[in-house]
Amino acid sequence: MKNKTVIEEELRELSPLLLLYKRQIPLPIVPEAYFSEVATTFFSEKLKENTIQQFILKDKPIVPNDYFEGFEQQVMHKIAKEEKAIKSGEVLALYPKDRKQMVLFRILAIAAVLAGVVLLINGVQAPTLPQKNCSDGVACLSQDEIYHYMNTHSNEFSMQEIKEAVAPALERQNSPSEKEKNSDLDIEIM
């Protein structure tokens, strides 16, 4: 009652309109005998077994029976399964069934590469030297061989004999086609 007086005085100062509302608006309607049944309703079996349970379930998520008992095992099983998968991933070959074929293929490939290298080297090194035709006798010798031989055996030949012996070779050397051949030969020999 004391509170009511203080509150109304305060309201009169703050808002006379709200004070008017407060005095005119009645209490809300309540169904008859509602308050006498609140306790009974609350403790009825329905409320005990359903409403309270529903309330508890509403606030707490539903967990299946024995969920936490088997939880540890579930986790350990999952870990073991994943570890197994990782390990098997490390030893697995890309083509396990064709392994022999793969080895053979590699060997053949290496051999082919080596053969190619050898052929290439041989091709580069093989000189295109002119075939010697020794039917001409002294004329088919090289100049070095002729000079060397003449230096060694100069005392055995007269000037005339030497001129006659060298003449055919000199003539052939002075011809244009022979000059080209000789120049090619010089380059290759160098």
Next chain:
Amino acid sequence: MKLTDEEILALLKHPDTKEKAFRSLLSNYQERLYYHVRRYVRNHEDANDILQNTFIKTWNAIGQFQGNSAIYTWLYKIASNEAITFINKQKKINTTAIEQSVVLHQGATDGLDAGVMAQRLQQAIDILPDKQKQVFIMRYYDELSYEEIAAIVDTSVGALKASYHHAVKKIEDFLLS
């Protein structure tokens, strides 16, 4: 014979007397709490739901009640929070039918004015923030002192006075608009 709060609390601690004590608690506070929650909602069914939930929560948490504050303070806090939670949920679902409040007030049958006034006032309360709504209902309808309200909502008396004054002004502006 009505049991005191102290007697109720003592009996609530023993399983054998728990139900009897709780029935006394309901008997002592059900009306006050009903009218308190009824100010947040517009119909009896909603108020009943909130009141049921309030007592269910109280029943479940009664073992945790330390007795540091008056039991009605604790009950008011639970009821008020339940009501705020309820109306906020309702807001999300749909806007409640304001017209219902007209026929559910006693004055509505005597004359249209009381019903229209109740409807307008309810609309004005609805637009208040939750804290101002709680303070206004506790002060304007439940006629609690600032000290009692402070114990329920854990706020200083000064802050409560400011909240109440703001709420009154907002409602007045709404009613005059």
